[in-house]
Amino acid sequence: MFKTFFNPGSFEKLASKLNLPILILSCVSMITGLIIIFYFSPDDYQQGSTVKIMYIHVPAAYISLMTFAIMAIYSIISLAFKMPFGFIINKALAPIGAVFTLICIVSGSLWGKPMWGTWWVWDARLTSVFILFITYILVILIRQSFTNIEIGEKISAVFVILGSINLPIIKFSVDWWNTLHQPASISKLSSPSIDITMLIPLLIMTVAFMSITLNIALISIRYEIINRKRQI
Amino acid sequence: MSIRFQRIFIIIVSIILISIAITLILYNSRNNIIFFYTPSELIDVDLNIGEKVRIGGIVKENSINKKKNIIKFIVTDNKNEINVNFEGILPDLFREKQGVVTEGKLINKFTIKADKVFAKHDENYIPKSIKKQLKNNDFWQKDY
Amino acid sequence: MSIFVKLASFFKINLFNKIVNFLIIIGAIIKREFIITYRNFFNILTIVIFFILGIFIFVFATGPDIKEYKEIIIGIIWTLLLFSSAISIDKFYQDDFNDGSIIVFYISSISLEFYVIIKIIISWFFWQLPFFIVIPIISLFLDINIIKLKLLLLSFLIGSPILTMLSSISSSMNLLNDKNTVIGNLIVIILSIPVIIFGVGIINASPEIINPQLNILLGILLLFIAITPWISASCIKIGLRNS
Numbered sequence: 352m353f354k355t356f357f358n359p360g361s362f363e364k365l366a367s368k369l370n371l372p373i374l375i376l377s378c379v380s381m382i383t384g385l386i387i388i389f390y391f392s393p394d395d396y397q398q399g400s401t402v403k404i405m406y407i408h409v410p411a412a413y414i415s416l417m418t419f420a421i422m423a424i425y426s427i428i429s430l431a432f433k434m435p436f437g438f439i440i441n442k443a444l445a446p447i448g449a450v451f452t453l454i455c456i457v458s459g460s461l462w463g464k465p466m467w468g469t470w471w472v473w474d475a476r477l478t479s480v481f482i483l484f485i486t487y488i489l490v491i492l493i494r495q496s497f498t499n500i501e502i503g504e505k506i507s508a509v510f511v512i513l514g515s516i517n518l519p520i521i522k523f524s525v526d527w528w529n530t531l532h533q534p535a536s537i538s539k540l541s542s543p544s545i546d547i548t549m550l551i552p553l554l555i556m557t558v559a560f561m562s563i564t565l566n567i568a569l570i571s572i573r574y575e576i577i578n579r580k581r582q583i
Numbered sequence: 584m585s586i587r588f589q590r591i592f593i594i595i596v597s598i599i600l601i602s603i604a605i606t607l608i609l610y611n612s613r614n615n616i617i618f619f620y621t622p623s624e625l626i627d628v629d630l631n632i633g634e635k636v637r638i639g640g641i642v643k644e645n646s647i648n649k650k651k652n653i654i655k656f657i658v659t660d661n662k663n664e665i666n667v668n669f670e671g672i673l674p675d676l677f678r679e680k681q682g683v684v685t686e687g688k689l690i691n692k693f694t695i696k697a698d699k700v701f702a703k704h705d706e707n708y709i710p711k712s713i714k715k716q717l718k719n720n721d722f723w724q725k726d727y
Numbered sequence: 728m729s730i731f732v733k734l735a736s737f738f739k740i741n742l743f744n745k746i747v748n749f750l751i752i753i754g755a756i757i758k759r760e761f762i763i764t765y766r767n768f769f770n771i772l773t774i775v776i777f778f779i780l781g782i783f784i785f786v787f788a789t790g791p792d793i794k795e796y797k798e799i800i801i802g803i804i805w806t807l808l809l810f811s812s813a814i815s816i817d818k819f820y821q822d823d824f825n826d827g828s829i830i831v832f833y834i835s836s837i838s839l840e841f842y843v844i845i846k847i848i849i850s851w852f853f854w855q856l857p858f859f860i861v862i863p864i865i866s867l868f869l870d871i872n873i874i875k876l877k878l879l880l881l882s883f884l885i886g887s888p889i890l891t892m893l894s895s896i897s898s899s900m901n902l903l904n905d906k907n908t909v910i911g912n913l914i915v916i917i918l919s920i921p922v923i924i925f926g927v928g929i930i931n932a933s934p935e936i937i938n939p940q941l942n943i944l945l946g947i948l949l950l951f952i953a954i955t956p957w958i959s960a961s962c963i964k965i966g967l968r969n970s
Contacts, residue, residue, distance in 0.1 A: 467676075
């Protein structure tokens with residue numbers, strides 16, 4: 352089971368099998384999600400139709416956090432057990448995470464302007480997400496700035512581990528400190544404070560975003576594996 | 584002192600340090616990294632007049648008073664109240680019984696001349712139609 | 728009883744000798760670092776002058792009216808302190824790495840973590856202590872009152888070891904970096920964001936939340952003390968293996 356996720360050969364086999372189903376899943380869920388959002392999901396009692404930005408903003412934020420967490424786990428394992436496969440994953444996931452963080456920031460500020468009355472404030476949540484974005488870019492840059500790619504990969508993995516201190520700060524910043532950003536709606540498992548008619552499209556969009564991410568990641572991981580095999 | 588022994592020594596020391604650090608940070612950060620004060624907190628802390636502050640709370644019912652460009656309203660947290668004077672454009676979400684964060688200078692202990700007003704919305708997302716029903720049944724309670 | 732006797736003899740012969748040996752090696756390293764840094768004193772002077780010039784440039788750029796920038800001057804001082812420690816990172820491990828002395832220490836049974844700790848202490852002593860003389864002099868020029876000056880020195884006393892450790896991390900990451908040397912400074916700057924927030928926050932905070940803010944800064948310091956040796960040592964190891 353674990354071998355599949357750390358052995359490039361078997362991972363590539365799995366990836367080539369999964370590629371098509373995930374592509375179909377992402378198309379289907381994206382289309383149904385968008386249809387539900389635009390035609391069936393109700394307006395919010397306070398925010399009106401602006402609430403529909405949430406269906407982009409929240410999944411993008413999830414993806415940006417999750418991608419970094421996966422990168423951190425793979426970096427720790429591959430540095431500790433000397434498995435270069437984790438570095439391939441880092442290389443594939445970092446640009447995706449950066450793009451989704453950017454989507455999260457941009458859609459958030461588009462949401463913030465009509466609702467809060469400002470594009471940007473320096474409260475704890477927004478600042479820490481911005482730091483996450485810069486961290487992603489630095490991970491990519493560190494990798495590029497060594498002539499010997501092997502060292503660049505290892506150093507950027509170390510930097511990913513160092514940057515993962517930021518993840519719990521992002522997650523809990525809205526609970527620990529009073530921020531302008533509202534607290535999480537879904538993480539309260541007992542009773543999510545979001546109505547079921549809005550929760551369903553949000554979940555569908557999350558699935559869509561996740562499958563898109565997975566799709567791009569699998570393609571670029573496969574590309575990297577094949578490329579390295581050819582070099583050897 | 585072999586290298587292994589040094590490593591173990593440093594591991595133990597750093598685990599102790601990390602646990603002390605985390606308790607220090609979590610214990611102290613709870614109420615001190617703040618984007619805004621609530622009105623009660625603002626009255627508790629001693630701030631000089633003319634200092635820049637942010638306060639957050641709910642706009643009191645029937646307190647919005649517009650005269651030309653100057654808008655006056657009261658921010659409350661159900662215990663204490665702060666008067667706010669503001670000149671400028673309000674966000675869409677600004678209305679009575681709505682959470683706001685205002686940024687400005689302290690004129691006197693209970694009054695702020697605001698430069699900016701941000702509307703704060705809560706984490707509840709409820710469709711308009713259901714909200715009406717809830718309101719009719721007196722089931723709806725706003726928690727802050 | 729025999730076990731105790733055995734233990735005692737073991738400790739007397741083995742451990743005591745080993746500890747003495749270890750201390751001698753560490754003393755030698757410290758002495759060597761002291762001599763090297765002392766001979767490179769002009770570098771330190773350059774950094775201090777960079778700091779002073781930065782402050783002056785800021786004053787010239789904003790105009791001579793002191794009241795205008797009284798609220799932000801602490802932030803400016805902290806920013807320039809950060810920049811001056813960010814541009815002084817190149818010399819941290821690079822010389823030792825290039826002439827091979829790191830390998831010698833490693834062979835003589837000093838773990839890289841201990842080496843990093845020694846190096847951090849020494850370079851804090853030489854690179855950051857001069858600022859404790861410079862900041863009061865600068866504050867005379869800028870008309871900072873004595874209470875704020877005390878708080879500034881206190882926050883810098885806690886914050887400056889963190890800046891040194893950030894320099895250590897970024898310098899060890901960039902040992903073999905040959906394409907893009909600015910990235911080292913970027914790493915220092917992005918990791919120093921919490922230090923800046925709380926370092927400046929202490930001085931501008933209202934009196935009753937100074938203590939919690941100081942504690943948080945202290946917590947960040949302890950956290951960095953705990954993790955820096957590991958990160959720096961692992962990066963140096965990566966460099967050693969691949970060079």
